[in-house]
Amino acid sequence: MSSYSSLSRVLSPFRVQTKFEEKTLPARYTDIMVFCLVQGDAIKNSFPIDISSHTTVGHLKKAIKDEKQNAFIGIDADKLTLWRVDIVQTKENQEMTIKEHKGVELHSFESVGTHFQDVPLSTNIRIIVQPLLPATTVGPSHQGVPQVTSIEDAMKKILEGIHKQMDVDNVDNNKPKPMALKQRDLKQAIDVIDRNFCNSLDKQKAIKKETPTAKTNYRILLCGGAPGIGKTRYGVELFNCLDKEWKISKGQKPYMLYMLFDFTNGYALDEYEIQGDIKIASEIILGLRLAYHYLVHKKYVMSFTVFRTKSNEYKQCFRLSNVLLYIHNLEHESLIQRGKHLFIFLQIDEFQLIFKERNGGEKLFKQLMYTLGHHMAGEIPEVFVQTLLSGTAPQDAIRAMEPTMYSIEPLDLPLLSLESRLEIMREFATNHGVSDCVWVPKVWIHQLLLDTGGLPRALEYLFAEFFGQDFTRVKEFFEDLEKKKLIPSTIYTSVSKDIDTAYKIKPYAREHKMLIYELVYRNIMEIESDISDVLQDGDHRIKLEHLERDRHLILRRLEEKDKVQIDIPYFFMYHYASVLGVFTEHLNHAFLLDEIWSWQNWEKFIADFITSRINMIDVLNKEKLLKLGNFFRGSGSNVTLGQLINFGSVEIYELNHQFPCLNLSAKEGKTAVLKPGYIMINGYSAPFADIFFLVDEPDPILIAIQCRLRKNLLNLKTIEDEHKRNANISHKMEEKARKLKNDSKIASREKKEELRKEAEKYTQLGNLLSKYRVITIFVTTQRFNEELERIPNDCILIHQEKFDTFFGPVFSSRTKFVMTRDSNPNLSTASQLTSRYKAISQDIGERIEQTRKRRIFRSHEEFCEEFKELADVNELRDDFIYYPYPPYIEPFEHSNKRTRV
Template identity: 30%
Template sequence: MTSFVDTFVVNVAKESDIHGSLVKFDDLKISDLKFLVYNEINHDIKFNYKYIDLWKVDIAYGERDKLKHVTTKDDIIEKFGGEQLIPIFLVKKVFFEQLLVDENIHVIVQLPAAAASLSFKEIIEVIKKNALKGTPNLPDVLSMPLQQRNFKGSMSYVNETIYNNITGRDGKSNYWVLVSGGAPGIGKTRFGQELFNQVRKDMPQYIQNIYNDRKIPHDRRRTDTHFEYLCIDFGNGHRLTRQDYGIDASIIIGLRIAHAFFIEKEYGMTFQEFRIALERYRDSFNNFHFNVVIGEIRKALNLSDKHLFFLYLHIDEFQLIDSWDKEDKSNPPTKLFYNMIHNISEFMLKSALPAFVQPFLSGTAPLAVIEQKEASRISFLFVDCPLLNDQSIIRITDHFAEKFNAGIANYAYKWKYCRQMLQLLRDTGGLPRALQRLFIVCFGADGKQGRGFFEKLEKKDIDFVDCFIKVKDSLDKQYGIRDYVEKNRNVAMKLMYFCIEGIAIEPNKCLDDNNPALTIRSLERDRHIILSSVEQSARCSLFLINMPFYFICLYNDVLCIVKPTLVHLFYDERMYWEEWEVFVAYHEAFRTNLAIKMGKTTMTLRELYPNADELDVNFDMSVELKPLCVCKANEQFPHTNPLTEKHDGKIIDWQSGNVVVINGSSAPFADVFLVRKLVHIEFKKFLMSNQCKWDYVSIKMPESKVEEEDEKNLKSFYTAVDDDDDNYILITIIFTSQPYKKEKHESGVLVISKEDFKKHFGPVFSSRASFAITGDANPNFWEKNRLKNVLNGIGDASIDNVIKKRPYYSDEDYYIKNPGAKKMPKMDYFPFDVSEILDIENR
């Protein structure tokens, strides 16, 4: 292709150096001009300059469109009336007997075929020579270290594929392309990189085991394996453009792999710049077919035929290939996605080839892959990209603690004793992007606040509510959640309901009757919905919707399910007695109000309290749903009635069924209570009485204690209320940190132990509930008075010594350090149970 971009100027002086001899302008011939042109091109590929053809033309800039697709002498003659210049003619006679316009093109240079069609290596070397050496990227001080995740399932399919390649097994079902598809920000790209690290670690021995187990002859074995990771990012770096239409799919992919291996690693040349540089060699594009490039990489690595070249090809943002394909108007269409997989599969299926390609696709459009399944020669496996678990989150934070020289006490970082910081970390839900935003808020975008943050943390001088809100607002800017919820309230309400209730749904479930294309799967691609597989069957797959707590609060900001007070309460210095009661109260209000906004007017108690005993008929009764608010009482109910609101002194109409009441401190009755009116039964109401009971010394919650609490509630209520209030049916709900096993049927009583939290609170709130309750069962966070209750015969001085022995990593560690401690069941040691012991004692 020719264009004004490819133009250049040849300066002709009064005397020109031609082969070391000075030739005067009046004597300069066209053959000499060829020599000057040759030197101006400065081509690294040697050829005889005499074979250059020069064509005299006069092309104005306004005629530039005619230059497109000019490749032959016939094109030059037909489009521009080109005149081929004769070598023995004088330049002066040809050009300077007429007036020339400076801005016009006056000569078209046609290179000989040997120069126009260069080898792959020659083209790459020319481009390298004209490219600038890349400057190393400045290290990102907030780059999160990769974490080892559970790759057992993914590795089994990589192993199966290489096994079948080596042994030559037929059938596409035996060869796997791994696909990680899901919402933006869940760490799909990181997962692909981490999986490659696992492949590089485990695969050499696995390949040798295949050779040995199958007794493969030594002359058929590869003596060594070279592992190479290449990432083709179609969203940022190797994007597809209209320039790619009409090019063979094999070349489209080959060009990008060539850039990733030969250029990107060393040179400061983007892929688009690489493409522009390649345009003059368009006739040589056949040298960039996928299989040719793979062979050239092998040569560049100096791999012998006995070497296996294992290319882990990570194709990121694969959904953009599908989008590009749908805009393809060329005839025949490129079918890039389909043909890309076809080309890759050659290096998976054929064991005779000295290269093996394991593709890993990451992106946000699983449907794009599903549509290719039947047409492909090989199989696709959707691998779960698990969110970061607690251990990974803690280790990543430890990485920054070390980077910023954080304080250490007794071989452990001091930051781990801050429960509010641990809660901020857990509120990310393991979403890498949310975790990254948290670190930016804490340490500053450039990391310069990192050391200061840890110092303030140790001094308890951090506003955790402010941190939470900044992270939440930052995530909103990235995902546009508030704006989406505002414009799609009904859909957002459904998403939140499914998430909070932990309801498993089909990925193709339509969320809007007026828009059949709006499915859970489509939102996962375009929005912030994170799906995790919970059930597979021959007919359907079911998924749970996951959202970090930050997202839930953004939804609530718009939908106003409850007042946003809940956020502030969780970052107070302690969340034991009173704070736990507030959590229970707001959870009651949140779930009820959300159900009302979903259009529900009634629910059974069993739907509201899913842990209830199946034999308890009370929980099969339906109750009216009324919008709930939360009130804190000044007084102790039922001994004082009416009750007044703590913050403004107004009367609390607790009998209306519109309020969840947090009882006054030290009340002998329930910590939290509310009224729920029965449906179709006049004058009968349930009084739901929530009791928080911590028992730190017994092995389990005894049945006698359950009966005692229920009897206490009944006695307190019926002793204090008027005769007209006997229409109330009391339901006692006890939350406990201890294990509980129901030994006999007791109507109107529900015990929710820690093991039942997920079922009761749902996946979002159960993490917070567990953290709040287990923190009080964690010796690393016990206060002095609590330690006295669980250690026999130890005075204040010894208690101080017990505190100094922290941290405790396990039951064994705790009892070895404290021989006098009472035996306690199911103690919690987070975050130290997922931490490594440091080499430094104190800092």
């Protein structure tokens, strides 16, 4: 049988009309039907062409080529020679092969009607088609070189002398499994795929609808976001879920294959592929990669680059439709039950590189999507192709799709929640017979899990540091953990270096300091941005979406808003801070991993944090006039939160004495001045605020900050009393001055003048402070259970529930984590518990530490099973948390963490 008939075996009768018919001609022209046959084929392979008698033979050649695309691969219509014959078709002669004939050659300029109008409905074969094959697919006929017109023949040529690979399945089975990701929500994607597949079935069954399914109802999936967020892994997980759990809405579940084209690793585009007709180029670009993945990848020792080079001579064979039909034919014979569809889940990874092609990247992307969309919409019966694009330029893909094209469905791909990170850690442990008791009490492990920010690649680097590069040292890690051989700071440093190497954080920050300042500022200040925002980068400007594409940040879409916020994982911020000097020395300490580190210097941390935020406003020349509530994001009255403050740059002074006082000497030999520009940390146990500073514009205001560590509940009365004490500071100065004056009246002559001068200074200080309105801000780890609406004027409360918006995602989770270490029987040391709770003696504290070597507490009920004598202590019932178990994990998640662009 000829190569033409070999190809025809895999063709399905999915097209009953030619493209010529689709462009219908006026009714005055007579339609005729002409049966045609390719020279060398059996009569049974004849095919009809419906065409107008008014058209030319040249038009007829085009119609024949369109009808027999696979038979005439790489052959232009004008290279077909048509011979007019008259061969009767009967049941008896169907197997006869027509190799020779006596016919009349037809010329392209001739009218079809002059040859066939007399027999418009004849079923005789009237045309023999003789192709003149191009030089790229045949050798010189006089040398006897056989022509290559099928994929099967082409593959034989390509694979000549190529060795097969060893049994990769067995090799892969011995490899450690990759890190499993948790809590991926696949419902959105599965629903879209189900609709696409059912729409395709409807089209193939020719279901008559008032409105046919439009292209825009077929959706190409788009998984976009920053590098390392798990886009490639998402495609694998989605396919596995489809293969195992998809309950199809209509019809029989198809046979499924997964194909991955990584445009950076192995499947990269080459400029010469994009030459000539863009439609044909797109078909071949996709077809070559599909053929390589299915027929060569992991089967033969050959890279895609070599395959592409060797197949160039036969590339017209590898159009996408041909390859799909070829795969269907092979799978149909071996695996697919009759009536089942072939479902190919095609993931194109790093698709953004298509747009970087100098030779019309956007045009190529559109055509590739058109080509793939046709095979989602039922171009070939029983073959369905669902495309998933994964890459870092989702907005480029969305903009490229025209209103009449197949649609793009952006998928939500959030960062991994803390609960998910804990589950992955637990899976490593339980798979090696290690219980929670071994690793849960190690505070530094939880800090490192927090510091990854939920970025899968950062988490992978962390686990590679824990368990070895291929996760082959899991058992050894837990053994070393029990023997206390591990050094947390060393692990932190190694992971930081790995992340910096992968993302080039420090080099980029050094070259783009003001841009990174802007990103850090927007992150810390929780500023909502438009994805199209353009930021200044030296002499250039750059869009937020391009910064995500180029691996420098993560954009998180806000629920119910067309806005995004900038996420910067803790490890990234650590490197930015070291390059920019954006934070003070004390605040930089927050990035260091130290098991004994705590928030005992709470006031210093708050002062450093506020100072860093104010100074970023100054460095970036931002608007300094802000509403108080936009800077100190907490709870308070509208009047207080709406008060305007002009934030000028400040410097921290840690006072040696308790203010109010005249001596403003500070540590490190410095001396503060009571005027704007100085933010002062008060002396220990001072009767006034822990931190304070003055603002003169637009109104004179004294900001008094109370930093309260978690002890008892905070109530309204405490807030009112402390604010009243702060607000009365000028009266206190006046009282002090009066007392000194009175003392001077009875003092000795030498002391009298000294006391009088001191009294005068306190009078001046009182007069100065009397001009300032005092606003008290409480930053506290205490719980507050009363109505926030009742917070008095001139007071702002920033408590745990507001930490996310005040501290921002970088600091809030670690702040909340550290502040609860003295109330978690799974993590707290005996000394922490005994100093925090009167009911816990040193003996009980040590028993708690010993008990968690054999069991970890998931609830207060479990704790009371072991410590019945504490069951009635209400303080423990109210205060104890049992992280890392639900529902105690959720408070450590940043709000909106699960929602992404």
